[in-house]
Amino acid sequence: MAPKVLVSDKLSETAVQIFRDRGIDVDFQPDLGKDKDKLAEVIGQYDGLAIRSATKVTEKILANADNLKVIARAGIGTDNIDKDAASKKGVIVMNTPFGNMITTAEHAIAMMFAVARQIPEASESTHAGKWEKSKFMGTELTNKTLGVIGAGNIGGIVCDRARGLKMKVVAYDPFLSEEKADKMGVEKVELDDLLARADFITLHVPFTDATANILSRENLAKTKKGVRIINCARGGLVDEEALAEMLQSGHVAGAAFDVFAVEPAKDNALFNLPNVVCTPHLGAATTEAQENVALQVAEQMSNYLLTGAVENALNMPSVTAEEAKVMGPWIKLAGHLGSFVGQMTDEPVKAINILYDGVAAEMNLAALNCAVVAGIMKKFNPEVNMVSAPVVAKERGIQISTTNQDKSGAFEGYIKVTVVTDKRERSIGGTVFSDGKPRFIQIKGINIDAEIGRHMLYTTNEDVPGIIGTLGQTMGENGVNIANFTLGRAGAGEEAIALLYVDEPVPAEARAKLAETGLFTQIKPLEFDVV
Numbered sequence: 406m407a408p409k410v411l412v413s414d415k416l417s418e419t420a421v422q423i424f425r426d427r428g429i430d431v432d433f434q435p436d437l438g439k440d441k442d443k444l445a446e447v448i449g450q451y452d453g454l455a456i457r458s459a460t461k462v463t464e465k466i467l468a469n470a471d472n473l474k475v476i477a478r479a480g481i482g483t484d485n486i487d488k489d490a491a492s493k494k495g496v497i498v499m500n501t502p503f504g505n506m507i508t509t510a511e512h513a514i515a516m517m518f519a520v521a522r523q524i525p526e527a528s529e530s531t532h533a534g535k536w537e538k539s540k541f542m543g544t545e546l547t548n549k550t551l552g553v554i555g556a557g558n559i560g561g562i563v564c565d566r567a568r569g570l571k572m573k574v575v576a577y578d579p580f581l582s583e584e585k586a587d588k589m590g591v592e593k594v595e596l597d598d599l600l601a602r603a604d605f606i607t608l609h610v611p612f613t614d615a616t617a618n619i620l621s622r623e624n625l626a627k628t629k630k631g632v633r634i635i636n637c638a639r640g641g642l643v644d645e646e647a648l649a650e651m652l653q654s655g656h657v658a659g660a661a662f663d664v665f666a667v668e669p670a671k672d673n674a675l676f677n678l679p680n681v682v683c684t685p686h687l688g689a690a691t692t693e694a695q696e697n698v699a700l701q702v703a704e705q706m707s708n709y710l711l712t713g714a715v716e717n718a719l720n721m722p723s724v725t726a727e728e729a730k731v732m733g734p735w736i737k738l739a740g741h742l743g744s745f746v747g748q749m750t751d752e753p754v755k756a757i758n759i760l761y762d763g764v765a766a767e768m769n770l771a772a773l774n775c776a777v778v779a780g781i782m783k784k785f786n787p788e789v790n791m792v793s794a795p796v797v798a799k800e801r802g803i804q805i806s807t808t809n810q811d812k813s814g815a816f817e818g819y820i821k822v823t824v825v826t827d828k829r830e831r832s833i834g835g836t837v838f839s840d841g842k843p844r845f846i847q848i849k850g851i852n853i854d855a856e857i858g859r860h861m862l863y864t865t866n867e868d869v870p871g872i873i874g875t876l877g878q879t880m881g882e883n884g885v886n887i888a889n890f891t892l893g894r895a896g897a898g899e900e901a902i903a904l905l906y907v908d909e910p911v912p913a914e915a916r917a918k919l920a921e922t923g924l925f926t927q928i929k930p931l932e933f934d935v936v
Contacts, residue, residue, distance in 0.1 A: 413438035504698035505689035516661035552603025560609030622647035722771030738843035743780020763818030766809035858906035
């Protein structure tokens with residue numbers, strides 16, 4: 406059955422056609438997002454939800470989204486999606502951060518020109534029949550210092566355009582390396598240095614705990630007299646009340662804002678002040694950008710629903726279509742390894758340690774980690790998946806660590822998962838053979854070669870004669886067919902293990918019969934999600 410996607414906001418017909426061309430069953434209802442009750446009523450029918458800003462994806466709506474796998478926002482901001490609730494529900498949240506980068510950067514440059522030359526006020530004056538040429542004395546951008554707060558995708562484009570305008574560019578971004586700054590032709594500085602030197606300051610950071618009110622009253626006071634401030638990023642980055650006071654005092658010469666702390670902005674401290682340019686969140690409002698993000702959201706959702714590729718996800722590691730093809734068997738293996746130790750562990754998990762060796766260490770470890778953790782967490786919550794698992798683990802206070810190393814054994818690569826509790830450590834290793842099938846290759850340090858089936862039985866015993874016969878006879882007497890039988894031991898006469906792949910679950914009576922023999926120290930039925 407084809408995946409089913411709901412488009413609940415206005416998206417271009419070209420984007421909707423992409424879904425159809427890819428074989429997706431798409432339901433285009435561009436006004437449905439405004440009716441939250443109706444959306445909550447029908448959302449359970451869909452695998453994907455494509456939105457813009459009108460649709461509000463709340464916890465209440467997600468509670469009914471039993472089949473939903475992905476929400477994709479055509480645009481950068483996802484404030485209208487309850488991402489915590491989506492993660493707990495196991496729903497991937499995507500955005501399209503690249504489709505409107507150039508448009509947003511160009512708007513910031515346009516706003517900088519507008520405030521430098523007082524264009525809106527001069528235009529209004531001229532329309533009114535005045536000719537106030539001497540009133541609107543501007544300032545050149547050439548040779549001025551532009552302070553860029555946030556030199557990521559959009560900020561980087563602004564830096565490039567500003568250098569083309571012959572401006573000196575200084576950038577504050579904790580994640581910007583000196584090498585990247587040199588390549589961009591900008592000077593990497595600390596925030597206080599930027600504030601003290603910049604003639605113009607433009608912001609290009611997301612709204613987070615670290616960036617909220619980054620231009621506070623205190624930081625605004627550190628700016629040089631006559632500075633002009635541009636914000637086309639997110640509302641809440643600047644103390645608007647303090648900025649208004651500094652505009653009135655003359656310390657700040659001008660400001661240009663496309664975003665505000667409260668939107669829609671009907672009343673704001675910056676309104677009606679001299680040399681303040683305001684636009685209604687137009688950063689991405691060009692025909693090209695709107696079409697780009699719509700097409701991008703359709704491609705991303707189709708890729709995920711059809712191939713498992715994860716692009717621009719906010720609550721899940723990205724996995725390209727190429728990675729998805731190569732990593733598919735390894736993601737299955739990671740899930741099986743997690744499931745094994747999860748099913749074997751009855752006490753609370755304190756830590757999960759994951760070792761990647763050889764080719765496995767060269768893969769997308771973040772995605773593999775999610776698969777391992779999901780496998781373990783299914784013991785506690787059968788509905789958990791790769792998206793929700795890290796959230797569940799964090800809520801339980803479980804520490805997750807990874808180690809990767811070069812090829813160190815007979816296999817081209819393998820994964821070893823160790824679960825730590827207050828009582829013990831339990832580990833299992835596995836690999837993927839050339840046939841693409843995952844295998845268990847080590848349990849408790851004992852080497853094995855076990856095919857993984859839906860129904861399995863794990864036993865431990867002292868290495869003595871008669872174990873194989875007892876297991877075979879007991880399964881036969883209870884009508885259980887053995888598809889694969891794997892043995893391993895630490896050494897002659899030492900601890901030994903057996904792993905049986907069987908065609909149906911081993912009944913309780915058969916397990917009780919094995920226990921009565923006194924030969925086994927552990928008898929554990931296991932179930933794996935094998936397709």
